[in-house]
Amino acid sequence: MHQEQRQRAHAHFKSRGIERALLANPYTVKWLTGFAPPVQVGFNFFAGGPPLVWYEDGHFTLLVVDAYATDTAAFDEQVDGAVITHLGYTIEQPLAGTDHLTAALRQVTGKSTGGKVGVEEREVPAYFLAVAHKMLPGGADFVPVDGWLEPLRMIKTGEELVKLRENFALADIGQAAARRAVAAGKREIDVWTEIHSAIQQAAGRRVPLGNDCVVGYRQNNIGGWPLDYEIRPHDSLIVDLSTILHGYWSDGCATYYAGEPTPQQVAMHRTVQEALEFGMSLVRPGAVAREIDQKLRQFIAAAGYPVYPHHSGHGIGVIGHEAPRIVPYNEERLQEGMVIMLEPGIYLPGETSVRLEDALLVTADGAEVLTKHDKSLP
């Protein structure tokens, strides 16, 4: 699992003279190993430290608490990766996850040849870096490598596309449930529970769910978690959903109405639909992120509406927002194999709002739409 990611990382480190590294960024760990701990109620209590990856001589070793042993089995079978699980929960002695993780770290660093060592120093806790420093022969020459692997994540592998497609299909199921659920008299949270139930029943398991479920009459009607605001006749409801299955994110947004939308809402909705279609027509290899952003904003402004204050879109993968960002300053060019979201919107604070969002896989000559949810007016 995720061998191609490790090959890319190895080549990148090698080209920059890094032959060993201590990695702890959770997105790095997920991308390199495929290991995706559950996030619904936070990380395992008993771990004593974050999952760490030790890289040396082209091999990657994942150090992780035993509670997650089964989740790492697929990675362990790969020739260029290994897993060391350490004791977490026990009733026989005081909890000492940190000591056990430290022992695992000593095991890998104690065999190291030492020298220059890349470190994700923005993530590795100071304590574990000190342990590595003590164990590495002749001390260690630490080199910060935070962010180094992020650009490598932009082009999705075949394996990642399978995971992403599965997530987008789940989000589509959630959007269909939302369309059925929205009605005057229900609250945002009521619609949300119907969405989440439909997704989890389809997946046959728990699936974390973000992002927004907000009625148009909220003052901040761009986004927010579902609360107990009641949906009234003709209210708009923005439903922006991200599922996280196998550690990969989906995303997608639609806007629904309680009964008939007003003429103003119809006009706004059509404008956003046209903007999204226009934006999608711009997506192809070589397109500049900044230019797509600018053209989308101009489209909304030309229709006489206030321009949305957020990004026009973003990449997606092991995290909900990845490179490339579709924002005013970004000169990056799209490349085949990227997966990006586009999400124009119009917001009249305290009145009504609309946002529509699709996911696009950049192909050799354009784009494939990965989200299939219905974004039409009722």
Next chain:
Amino acid sequence: MHQEQRQRAHAHFKSRGIERALLANPYTVKWLTGFAPPVQVGFNFFAGGPPLVWYEDGHFTLLVVDAYATDTAAFDEQVDGAVITHLGYTIEQPLAGTDHLTAALRQVTGKSTGGKVGVEEREVPAYFLAVAHKMLPGGADFVPVDGWLEPLRMIKTGEELVKLRENFALADIGQAAARRAVAAGKREIDVWTEIHSAIQQAAGRRVPLGNDCVVGYRQNNIGGWPLDYEIRPHDSLIVDLSTILHGYWSDGCATYYAGEPTPQQVAMHRTVQEALEFGMSLVRPGAVAREIDQKLRQFIAAAGYPVYPHHSGHGIGVIGHEAPRIVPYNEERLQEGMVIMLEPGIYLPGETSVRLEDALLVTADGAEVLTKHDKSLP
């Protein structure tokens, strides 16, 4: 909010000669400030680092990304606490949350008198510790303070009891929904979505939910997330629920049956009920954790059943498992104001299992049961 916690922490640090500290353990931060970031889909992408607390001269300053500004407002109003929010998300420039958090950290450490500085070094990322080191006058003499505040968390404040009671009431709602939902032909995940919907609709907002929802015929029928195992006639279903509202956890377990339980299940269920009642009768100030654990295990063994392999119980608060642990080695004595869970069970792997769990507030002369869910046989 949480002033009493900060007073306790201040007194403890002072008694051990620590006049300033850099804290990053998420449970420390939550307990000291009351600030509880959402956990459903992981921490804010754009923060660039964990929430940090700087302690100096008896004052606590929370450094946190602007996305959470409203969640920290209650803390900010307190005289012995302050909040510095830093920029996270922006579309005008590349994301640089780490730089902005660094600037906030420089702001507080740059004004410090320096000297001995307590550090939660198992949590503070190496990078931020290096920043603090550079800013503190004359370098810093770092002292690890990991775990120092954990014992102080055992006795709950009045404010914490309000939050805990609200969570236990939500878990009760979930258990009532579970009792209604369990039926042959449904899957674990179907029951789970009914539980979660009932809880979130009652709360009027998203509420993270743990822990277990497992049919008796699973090989590991002690615990696990709900999957697509179908409930068959006479199957047992263990439902162990934790809600997390305002950053505090509830916990509680019951066992339900699809239709009539078998005579064997009835006998097991009654034994566990009696064990739990017996255990609860032992809870009072001065009772030794290890002895409660031992007596509960002996009760199950005396009834002729295999003894459960997990703890007999545990404290609860800003995290689902806190001190005091009710386990074989623990010599700690219960004190008034502690909140503990008791959870005896009987497990016949691959056949059937039962666990019942209640929460108890240790009072001056015994205990008050905080969980009100129905644990009776059908």
